[in-house]
Structures are given as C-alpha cells and as structure tokens.
Amino acid sequence: MKTFNSNIILLIILFLSCEGPLFEVPKEPDSIPPTLTITFPPDQATLSDTVIVSAYAFDAGGLEIVTVYLNDSTIISSKDSPYEYTWITSDFAEDEQHTIWAKAEDAAGNINQTNPIRVLVDNVDNINPTGTLIFPYTGQIISGEITIIVEADDNDEVAFVNVYIDGDTIATLTQSPYTYNWDTSLEVDDINYTIHVHIQDRTGNQ
Ligand SMILES: [Ca+2]
Ligand SMILES: [Ca+2]
Ligand SMILES: [Ca+2]
Missing domain, CATH: 2.60.40.10 (Immunoglobulins)
Known part of the structure; x- marks a missing residue:
C-alpha cells in the first residue's frame, strides 16, 4: 500500500515536469495570406x-x-x-x-x-482593309501623265491594291505608297473614265 502511494506521487511529479514550456511565448499562428x-x-x-x-x-x-x-x-x-x-x-x-x-x-x-x-x-484577321482613292477626284479634268494615288490601310497588312480603269485592271500594287502613273495622252480624248480600286489584306478580306 505504501509502494502504491509513492508510485502515484512519482507519476504526478513526472506529469508536472512534462508540462509544456510554461514561460515561453507561444508561436504566433500564420495569419498572413500568400x-x-x-x-x-x-x-x-x-x-x-x-x-x-x-x-x-x-x-x-x-x-x-x-x-x-x-x-x-x-x-x-x-x-x-x-x-x-x-x-x-x-x-x-x-x-x-x-x-x-x-x-x-x-x-x-x-x-x-x-x-x-x-x-x-484574336487568331484570325477578319477585319476588312480600308482605303480611298486620293487622286484624281470625281469630275476632275486631267491631261498628260498623272499619278493615281490610293491610300490603303489594314489592321494587319495590306496584301495588294488593284487599280481599274473602266473595269480593266491596269495595276496591282503591293507596296506603299500605292501609286500608278497613267499617261492619259494614250487614251481617247474628251470622254469620261471610271477609276476604281480594290484593296485586299493578307487573309483575303476586301
Ligand atoms: Ca501565410
Ligand atoms: Ca479576329
Ligand atoms: Ca485585315
């Protein structure tokens, strides 16, 4: 009976001595997000x-x-x-x-x-090029050699500009500035000519 009591006391002492670090400040929990x-x-x-x-x-x-x-x-x-x-x-x-x-x-x-x-x-260029016939203008009377000037632009890249006179292709321009020298003295005098242009980008948008 005496032995039993002393074992209990020993256990209590061991238990107390194993208790956590009473005087250490506990580690702060991580409260900072990544x-x-x-x-x-x-x-x-x-x-x-x-x-x-x-x-x-x-x-x-x-x-x-x-x-x-x-x-x-x-x-x-x-x-x-x-x-x-x-x-x-x-x-x-x-x-x-x-x-x-x-x-x-x-x-x-x-x-x-x-x-x-x-x-x-944006993998495909599906935006049409834009452009204007800068010179000559509608109704203008022209003579001698003139320069047809086209302004062409594209979000990607202009592939070519076709210039037509009365529906016939007279020039395919691939480099800016898009100009063509037209010697009007070789044409029939005193009649109207229709000039139009066609602009196409690398993807084929017109
Ligand atoms: Ca953290
Ligand atoms: Ca696109
Ligand atoms: Ca385009």
Whole structure:
C-alpha cells in the first residue's frame, strides 16, 4: 500500500515536469495570406497561337495549393511552382474576351485571390482593309501623265491594291505608297473614265 502511494506521487511529479514550456511565448499562428500575381498574360492583352499562362505565389509559412482559372475552368492546380499552363488560344472563341484569375492558399488556410484579368483571343484577321482613292477626284479634268494615288490601310497588312480603269485592271500594287502613273495622252480624248480600286489584306478580306 505504501509502494502504491509513492508510485502515484512519482507519476504526478513526472506529469508536472512534462508540462509544456510554461514561460515561453507561444508561436504566433500564420495569419498572413500568400503573395500572388498572374505574371503572364497582362490584363487587356490580345493573344494568339499558344501562350504560357503563369502565376507567381509565395508564402513564408508554406503554400498549400495554387489554383489558376480560365473562364472558371481550373487550368493550374499545384502546390509547387512553376505555376504554368500552355494555352492553345485557337481552341477558344475568336475575337472574344476570356478571363483568368488565381487563388492561393497557405498551410494555415489563409487565402489570397487575384482580380480577374481579361484578354482578347484574336487568331484570325477578319477585319476588312480600308482605303480611298486620293487622286484624281470625281469630275476632275486631267491631261498628260498623272499619278493615281490610293491610300490603303489594314489592321494587319495590306496584301495588294488593284487599280481599274473602266473595269480593266491596269495595276496591282503591293507596296506603299500605292501609286500608278497613267499617261492619259494614250487614251481617247474628251470622254469620261471610271477609276476604281480594290484593296485586299493578307487573309483575303476586301
Ligand atoms: Ca501565410
Ligand atoms: Ca479576329
Ligand atoms: Ca485585315
């Protein structure tokens, strides 16, 4: 009976001595959310072909998961960097805005999330070129050698400018400035001629 009592006392002493570090300040819990940015593409970018969507994330207490969304579909979900995704933009709607945003969670459950960025997918030039016949103007009386001047422009690139007189092609111009020297002395005198031009871009838009 005596032995039993002393064992209890010993156990109590052991228990007290094993109690936590009473005089140490407990470690602060991690309350700082991760640093997070989308490093590519930039907001409002116009994209074509294949691009690498990438994000940067850091947390002093360690990251749990980094998630990147494209139009609300998950394209990256990873604990470790690099946070990258190969995006074949031609698989997505042409001439439309697409949204990318990212979310990061640290080991303590703190969450940071980016503002959505918006990018335009533009793989095909479907915009017509523009242009004007600068010289001569309608109703003008001309003589001798004159220079027909066409102004042509395109969002992408002008492929060629065709110049017609009375429906017949007289010149195909591929270089700016788009001009053609017309020797009117070789033409029938005192009649009206109709000049018109046709402008085409590299994709075939007219
Ligand atoms: Ca943290
Ligand atoms: Ca387009
Ligand atoms: Ca065009």
